[in-house]
């Protein structure tokens with residue numbers, strides 16, 4: 001079973017989709033703690049309302065943050081980290097301690113439309129101005145750089161002729177809410193193998 005820490009910075013709809021999948025027995029996991037860099041993240045309120053421990057390190061001095069994260073994760077017994085709209089790089093020490101046990105969801109088809117500055121509406125604006133006919137969502141492993149770890153799962157949506165940033169974002173978000181819990185379940189079943197730059201899904 002995955003004992004998850006979900007890292008969030010804002011709205012938290014992906015966090016809620018993960019929690020829903022757990023409640024509906026589609027994902028063999030437990031969210032032990034929700035962690036945010038922001039005290040005012042809506043996701044923290046949603047977590048607290050569900051009785052899930054919700055913690056922010058906004059008041060923790062920069063130099064103490066790695067130790068705070070290590071302790072918080074250890075105390076909660078976390079064995080897997082899911083980033084869900086978390087807007088910061090994870091410290092290298094945490095990435096190393098949970099190597100191949102940290103995922104992120106990105107609202108486009110990586111390796112295109114990712115990296116520094118590619119978040120929120122910027123991603124969908126870039127997709128629309130590229131003229132691409134498809135976009136989608138990517139779940140990938142997290143390493144020391146933004147959006148660069150091995151891809152685990154992707155799903156496409158069409159880019160329609162009259163799409164706005166909002167309409168495309170909504171279409172992508174809908175599949176994010178499917179693909180993230182499904183992909184985490186693959187980890188729960190121990191079916192994701194990392195081979196170099198690729199992942200293999202074991203049947």
Ligand code: GRF
Nearest residue numbers: 011012013014085105106107
């Ligand atoms: C999602 O689009 C996700 O792909 C990206 O940040 C957004 C977070 O949305 N990394 P939410 O906070 O889960 O609603």
